[in-house]
Amino acid sequence: MASQSAAERANAHRRRTLGLRQDLTSFWFLLPILAVFVVLFAVPLAQTIIYSMTDFNGYSLNMHYVGWKNYHSVFTDASTMQGLVFTILYAVAQTVLVTIFAIPLAVTLNRKFWGRNFARSLFFFFSVPSLAIMGMVWKYIFSPMKSGVFNTVLGVFGLGPVPWLSNSTLARCCVIFIAVWAQIGWHATLYLAFLQSIPEDLYEQATVDGASSRQQFVHITLPQLIPGIVTSSFLLMSGGLKVYDLPYTMTKGGPGYSTYTVTQSIIQQGIGQSQYGLGSALAVLFTVATALVVFAQMGAASLISRRFQ
Amino acid sequence: MSSSKSPTLTLSQRERQRSAVRSLVVLIIALICAVPLWYILINTFKTVPDMATNPLGLPKQWTLRNYTRAFATVPIVRSLVNTLIVTFFGVLLQVLIGALAAYGMILRKSIFTSVIGVILMIAFVIPTQSTLIPLYRMESSVGLVNTLLGLIVMYLGGAVFCYFLIVGYMQSLPFEVIEAARIDGAGPLRIFWSIVLPLIRPILTTVVVFQTMSTWNDFMTANVFISSSNLRTIVLQVYNAVGQFSTDWPSFMTITVLALIPVFVFFIFCQKWIVSGLVAGAVKG
Numbered sequence: 208m209a210s211q212s213a214a215e216r217a218n219a220h221r222r223r224t225l226g227l228r229q230d231l232t233s234f235w236f237l238l239p240i241l242a243v244f245v246v247l248f249a250v251p252l253a254q255t256i257i258y259s260m261t262d263f264n265g266y267s268l269n270m271h272y273v274g275w276k277n278y279h280s281v282f283t284d285a286s287t288m289q290g291l292v293f294t295i296l297y298a299v300a301q302t303v304l305v306t307i308f309a310i311p312l313a314v315t316l317n318r319k320f321w322g323r324n325f326a327r328s329l330f331f332f333f334s335v336p337s338l339a340i341m342g343m344v345w346k347y348i349f350s351p352m353k354s355g356v357f358n359t360v361l362g363v364f365g366l367g368p369v370p371w372l373s374n375s376t377l378a379r380c381c382v383i384f385i386a387v388w389a390q391i392g393w394h395a396t397l398y399l400a401f402l403q404s405i406p407e408d409l410y411e412q413a414t415v416d417g418a419s420s421r422q423q424f425v426h427i428t429l430p431q432l433i434p435g436i437v438t439s440s441f442l443l444m445s446g447g448l449k450v451y452d453l454p455y456t457m458t459k460g461g462p463g464y465s466t467y468t469v470t471q472s473i474i475q476q477g478i479g480q481s482q483y484g485l486g487s488a489l490a491v492l493f494t495v496a497t498a499l500v501v502f503a504q505m506g507a508a509s510l511i512s513r514r515f516q
Numbered sequence: 517m518s519s520s521k522s523p524t525l526t527l528s529q530r531e532r533q534r535s536a537v538r539s540l541v542v543l544i545i546a547l548i549c550a551v552p553l554w555y556i557l558i559n560t561f562k563t564v565p566d567m568a569t570n571p572l573g574l575p576k577q578w579t580l581r582n583y584t585r586a587f588a589t590v591p592i593v594r595s596l597v598n599t600l601i602v603t604f605f606g607v608l609l610q611v612l613i614g615a616l617a618a619y620g621m622i623l624r625k626s627i628f629t630s631v632i633g634v635i636l637m638i639a640f641v642i643p644t645q646s647t648l649i650p651l652y653r654m655e656s657s658v659g660l661v662n663t664l665l666g667l668i669v670m671y672l673g674g675a676v677f678c679y680f681l682i683v684g685y686m687q688s689l690p691f692e693v694i695e696a697a698r699i700d701g702a703g704p705l706r707i708f709w710s711i712v713l714p715l716i717r718p719i720l721t722t723v724v725v726f727q728t729m730s731t732w733n734d735f736m737t738a739n740v741f742i743s744s745s746n747l748r749t750i751v752l753q754v755y756n757a758v759g760q761f762s763t764d765w766p767s768f769m770t771i772t773v774l775a776l777i778p779v780f781v782f783f784i785f786c787q788k789w790i791v792s793g794l795v796a797g798a799v800k801g
Contacts (some may be wrong), residue, residue, distance in 0.1 A: 229624045230624060230626055232623060232624075232704045233620045233623045235620070235704075236616045237616075237617050237620040239613040239616055239617065239675075240617035240632075240675055241584075242633070243613060243673065243676070244556065244636065244639050246654075247647065248673070249646065250654075251647035251650035251651050251654065252642055252646065252647055254649075254650035254703050255647060255650055258649065258650070268757060289596065315538060315541075316542070318535070318538060320535040320536075320539040321539040322539050323539075323545050323774075326542050328787060329546045330546060331790075332553075332780075332783055335779055335782075335783045336733070337732070337734075337735060337751050337779075338735075340754050340775060341752075343758050343768075344769075345552065346758075347555075347765060348555060359571050359572070378578070388549060436742065448643075449644075449645060451645075451735075455735075456755060456758075471520075473648065473649070474645075476650070477649040483649055483708070490645060490648070490649065491646070493646055494646040496645065497646075498642065501641050502641075507663075507723045
């Protein structure tokens, strides 16, 4: 009896040490990413939160606690607010527009026609070059001078040069237009993947029942694409909120602050002008906003996927 | 529409007709969308006055002077090498760290690993923008600002994204293979290297392609952290050329073309993996 329990105890001990050893191995594999997390995420985020409540300017060593003053300044600063407005406008507009155009494009690219592979590759290729570079090139295309491409084309029809990027509304439209142009192909490819996983017999059945192709699109294709729409709009929304490259290289945030973005504001005020407190307060608010959007979309996604499966 | 016009056409004829219309419409739209790329390319062969009067047509007189000037005035090769260095090491380390972590996570389920799972979830949500100011100070205090190494360190944050893609794929692996190797006496590192890594090659390809594209194209981090002209990445170099060639548009376009050639070549070679990776990632989650 006693010997049996001793054996059991020994066994349990062996199991425990084995478990510990496995914990340790698992720990070694996780160590690099933990280091990355501590150095690149946890410590800097904590510092951002601390800076956001101080008047720290990067040089003087004695910083003072100022409470919510920086947060107050964020909401009363006109340029920051304009950056916020444009960032939200950009994120929402690109999400809606890319979705509206990418789905029909994907449906068309899914049908058979001559030159299909070429068209698929070409549309996808627009998203491969850096948006920063494309922003600079489009600046020349939208040049307000007569030699700008758009104004040359308009000139052919006898229309005067349009001040594309020097008018606030037009500049905003131009930036969003390019974002849509660059991302349609990528998202169409994403939708294509979802389209190809729709069972063919759904359509066959509908054809037998006499449904028109428009009816088939509304009642079969769209509902089946909902997981795709969730993925795509998630990427567009979270990417849109982080936008910096495109408006910065195209317009530098101008004219005025009409295409200013939150990220540009963080970089310019926080690093450029050494207003660490203000920049950090903005960064904290930005993190919270992004996290809310991400979690809201994750929640929506799980709700939707539960409903459709 | 077509049925009312030609009721005598058979079904296959009608389908052929439709597909011809589709070809025409899609290819015309695609080519219109491609005009900016044509615009960049064709103007590199023009002189300044030629480009100003005729931005979209063929050059009146073909010239290669823009290319010789671009190579003579801008350290393009240097920038390409810089970009290659940061992209190669950045992506290699990101993917390696991500894969190691994913393996560590599936190796053993404990409170410890679930805590790490939550931690990484949080890290996934934190945008780089929010940590940029302290990271800039941190790197500047250890002399890493304005160095390629500092830039590579910044890119390591991408490991979290790699981890999420890889761990999803790893969960579908046959765990018995790993178990069998362990019984045969292979150490964890050896199992990782010679069994796990080859098994997850499809997802590794996807992750490498994605991270290569985003690291190569990065503008924000490079623009904040790099100030010396000889350390600029290619995107920064193009950005700088805008100011340098403010009136010499053809030279600017030439630098853009030179910057885009590697991306284009990469796209041609990796197109298959880019698209299939996108598809695999999308359908999964």
